[in-house]
Amino acid sequence: MNGLMQMAGAISDANTLVSQLKNFFLVGVLGLMYVVSIAFVWGQTKSVMKAAVAAIGGAVVLAIVVNMASVRDKIGEDIKNPAGKTNAAAVRVVDHIGPAGGDRR
Template structure:
């Protein structure tokens, strides 16, 4: 087996892994999303509860789909926590004396 065949095999394996990842992300998670809404509807017969399940499931799907972006954003926040924070205003006050207004 020469190097060109190995490069082709590695490329094919990478393509297969990417296709499997897409299948699980879209197919399996999408099916779980739909089944969870159907389950809530079947148990409660409530449109409101099914809508809440749909919104919650959509939030979970958005987090899973954007996991790489969130990972990078959290990593940057951990590395440099002060870069994204707004500057804080600090006010220094003198010592407040007793009620009579006496100062020592």
């Protein structure tokens, strides 16, 4: 029983380590890449406008990466239940419409 408890502790420690590594890569590495890409664009072009576009583009990429779980779930829901798909259909029956003069033959 003692070995089982130690194994549970080791799994918990591994999960904590993986979570910390994920946070390190999301915040540290991606943040560093974001700053370096803006600095690279600024260094190459010396243009404030191009550096601002790089900053906005990088922010969009960072937002997608950070929110990847919710994006994945949203896409999965869209695949399961497409917006145009309906399960029920409404049918309207229209009687025969005669000519304008009211003469039905």
